[in-house]
Amino acid sequence: MSLLSKVWRKAGRSWRLLLRDRSGLAATEFAFIVPLMLVTFFATVELSAGIAVDRKVTLVARTLSDLTSQATTVTDSDLKNVFAASYGVLSPYPIDPVNAMITEIYVNDAGVAKVQWSKSATVAQNGTTITTTLINSTRNRGDTITIPDGLKVTKTYMILSEVSYQYKPVVGYVVAPGGISLSDLSYTRPRQSICVLYDTSSCPTF
Template sequence: MQAIVKILRASRISASEFLADSKALAATEFAVIVPLMLVMFFGTVEFSSAVAIDRKVTLIARTLSDLTSQSAGTMTDANLVNTFTASVSIITPYDATLVNGTISEIYIDSNKIAKIQWSKAATIASGATQATLTTSIRNAGDNVTTMIPSALLVASTYLILGEASYVYTPSVGYVLKSALPLSDISYTRPRQVACIAYNNVPSSC
C-alpha cells in the first residue's frame, strides 16, 4: 500500500510545474504559424509573377505602336507578322500563347472625331516561332474618340494604337483563386510620314 502511495505522490505535477512545461510549445507555435507563412510565401510568388507579367504587357503594347509608327508609310502582312513576333517575345519566359496583340491606325478628323482606319490582331500558337495574324475586334469606322486622351485629340492627325492583353492564371492558386486579365494600350504618332497605310487604307493622307 505504501508503495502505491509513493508512486502516486511521485506522479503528481503541481500547477506551477505544469505551466512551466514547454516540451510541445515549439510544435504548437509551428502549427499556428504555418498557415500564415504559406499564405505569405505563395502570395508573394503569385503577386510577383502577376506584377512582372503586367509590366511586360505594358511593354508589348508600347512596342507594337512604336515599331509600327516607324514604318516608312506602308504596312504589309509580312511587316505586321515581324512586328507582332518581336513585340510578343517580350513576354519571355512566360507563356507567349496567352498574349493577344492588336495594332490599329486612328484618324482624328477636323471635328476631333477619332475613327479606326484599319486594325489587325495576332497571336502566337503553341510551338510556333512567329505570330499569326487574326481578325481584330476593332473595325474600320469604329468611333474611338472617348478612349483617346484629350491631349492627343489633335484635328486632322493620325495615331497608331497598340494593344496587348494577357490572362494570368496562378500556377498554385493558393492566394489568387481565379484568372487575372491584364491589359494595356499605347498611342504613338507616325514618325516618318503623316499616316501609315495597310491594304491601301487610307488611300492618301
C-alpha cells in the same frame, strides 16, 4: 495520510510538472506558424510574378505601337513580324494567353477619331519559335473610336496598340484560380510619314 490525500498530492505534482514542461512548445508554435508563413510566402511570390507580367504587358503594348509607327508602309508579313517581336517581350512567361491589336486612327476636322485599319493576331509558340497568324480585329474601318481629349489633334494619325493578358497564378488558392486580366494600351504618332499605309497607296480619311 489518507489515500485520497496521496492521490491529490500526486495529481498536484503532475500538474505542476506539466505546467513547467516546455519541451513541446517549439513544435506547437511551429505547427501554428507554418501555415501562415507558407500562405504569406506563396502570396508574395504570386504578387511579384503578377507585377512582373503586368509590366511586360505594358512593354508589349509600347513595342507594338512603336515598331509599327516607325514604318511608312506595312504589309501582312511586316505586321506578323511586329507581333512576334512584341510577344517576345513576355519571355519567360507564356505568350498563349495574350491578345493584341494594332489600329491606325485618323482624327478628322471635327475632332472625331476614326479607324483607318486594324489587325489582330493569334500566336503559337514551339520552344523559342513564335508563329503569328493575322486575323481581323474587332474594330472595323470607319468605326468611331474614343481617345483622350489631349490626343485629338485634327488631321493627324495615330497608331493604337491594345494588349490583354490572362495571368494564371501557379498557386491558385492564394490568388484568383481563374486568373487575373491584365491589359494596357499605347498611342504613338507615325515617325517617318503622315500615316502608316496598309493595303492602300495614300493616307485614308474614312
